[in-house]
Amino acid sequence: MFNFLRKFFSFGFSKDGLSHWIWQRISALLMILIFVVIVFSFQKLPIAFTKDFNSWIKTPINLILFIIFFLVVVHHSTLGMLNIFEDYVQSKKRKKIISTLLKMISFLLIFISVISAWNIYSKIV
Amino acid sequence: MGFNSKKNQIMKNKNRPLSPHLQIYKPQITSILSISHRFTGVILYLSTFLVSLWLFCTAFNSNLKIILNNFLFSHLGQVVLFFISLSFTYHLLNGLRHIIWDFGYGFNIKNVYLTGFVIIFLTLTINIYIWFF
Ligand code: HEM
Numbered sequence: 001m002f003n004f005l006r007k008f009f010s011f012g013f014s015k016d017g018l019s020h021w022i023w024q025r026i027s028a029l030l031m032i033l034i035f036v037v038i039v040f041s042f043q044k045l046p047i048a049f050t051k052d053f054n055s056w057i058k059t060p061i062n063l064i065l066f067i068i069f070f071l072v073v074v075h076h077s078t079l080g081m082l083n084i085f086e087d088y089v090q091s092k093k094r095k096k097i098i099s100t101l102l103k104m105i106s107f108l109l110i111f112i113s114v115i116s117a118w119n120i121y122s123k124i125v
Numbered sequence: 126m127g128f129n130s131k132k133n134q135i136m137k138n139k140n141r142p143l144s145p146h147l148q149i150y151k152p153q154i155t156s157i158l159s160i161s162h163r164f165t166g167v168i169l170y171l172s173t174f175l176v177s178l179w180l181f182c183t184a185f186n187s188n189l190k191i192i193l194n195n196f197l198f199s200h201l202g203q204v205v206l207f208f209i210s211l212s213f214t215y216h217l218l219n220g221l222r223h224i225i226w227d228f229g230y231g232f233n234i235k236n237v238y239l240t241g242f243v244i245i246f247l248t249l250t251i252n253i254y255i256w257f258f
Contacts, residue, residue: 025227028220035217054183070176077170084163113177116184123184 012079013103020079027076034069041065054120063121070113078106158241162219165212172209207256215248 007016012023041062042052057063082099089095150156179197182189196202222240225231231240 025224028224032217032221070173074173077166077173080166081170084167109173109177113180116177116180119184120180 011075020083024076024079024083027072027079030072031069031076034065034072038065038069057117057121060121063117066117067114070117071110074106074110078102154241155237158219158244162216162223165216165219168209168212169216172212175209207252210255211248211252214251215244218244218247 007014007019008022010016010019012020014020042056057066081102085095085098085102089098179193182193197206222231222244231237
C-alpha cells in the first residue's frame with residue numbers, strides 16, 4: 001500500500017509505467033473538466049479575446065482556474081512527450097539527457113506563465 | 126564462412142525490420158488516427174510555448190504584445206491558430222475515445238471504425254463552426 005502511494009504521488013514521473021499511464025489519464029480527464037468550465041465562463045465575455053482575457057483573469061477564481069489548467073496541461077503534455085521519447089530514442093544516455101531537458105523546459109513554461117498571469121491579475125488598469 | 130551459412134542466416138534474421146515497417150505498412154484509418162493523436166499532442170505541446178509567450182508579452186512588454194497580437198490576427202497567424210484549434214479538438218475527442226477504450230468498451234473493429242469517423246466528423250464540424258460562423 002505504501003509502495004503504491006509512493007508511486008502514485010510521483011505524479012507519473014517515477015520509472016513506474018503504471019503510474020505514468022494513470023496520471024496521463026487523470027490529467028486528461030481533469031483538463032476536459034476545467035476546459036468546459038473555462039469555456040462557459042468565457043461565454044460571458046464575447047467581445048475581443050485579447051482585451052477580455054485581461055478582464056477575465058482579474059477575477060481571483062478565474063486566475064486560480066487558469067493556473068490549475070495550465071499546470072495540468074503542462075503536466076499531461078510533459079508525460080506525453082516523455083512517452084514519445086521513450087518510444088523513439090534508443091540510447092539510454094541520450095534518453096536521460098532529453099528527458100531532463102524536457103522537464104526543465106516544462107518547468108520554465110510553468111514558471112513564465114504563472115508569473116505572467118499573476119502580473120496581469122495584479123496590474124491596475 | 127559461406128554466404129549461405131547458418132550463422133549468416135541468423136544474422137539476417139536479427140536485422141529484420143521492426144514492425145510496423147512504415148514503408149510497407151498499409152495506411153488505414155485506424156493507423157492514421159492513431160499517429161494523428163501523437164502528432165496533435167506534439168503540436169499542442171509546442172503551442173503551450175506560444176501561450177506562454179503571449180502571456181509574458183501581455184504582462185511585461187506592451188511593444189511585443191502589439192507585435193504578437195498583430196501576427197496572430199494576420200492571415201498566417203489565423204492559419205496557425207486554426208490548426209492549433211483543430212489539433213486540440215481532435216486530440217480531446219480522440220483522447221476521450223482512448224479513455225473509453227481503457228475502460229474496456231468499443232474494442233471491436235466495427236466500433237473502432239465508427240467512432241473514428243464520428244471523431245473526424247465532429248472535429249471538422251466544430252472547427253468549421255468556430256472559425257466560419
Ligand atoms: C483536453 C483534453 C485532452 C485529452 C482528453 C487528452 C487525452 C490524452 C490521452 C488519453 C493520451 C494517451 C494516449 C496513449 O496512451 O496513447 C494523451 C497523450 C498525449 N497528450 Fe493529451 N489529451 C488532452 C489534451 C492535451 C493537451 C492540451 C496537450 C498538449 C499541450 C496534450 C499532449 C499530449 C501528448 C504530447 C501526448 C503523448 C502522445 C503519445 O504518447 O502518443 N494533450 N492525451
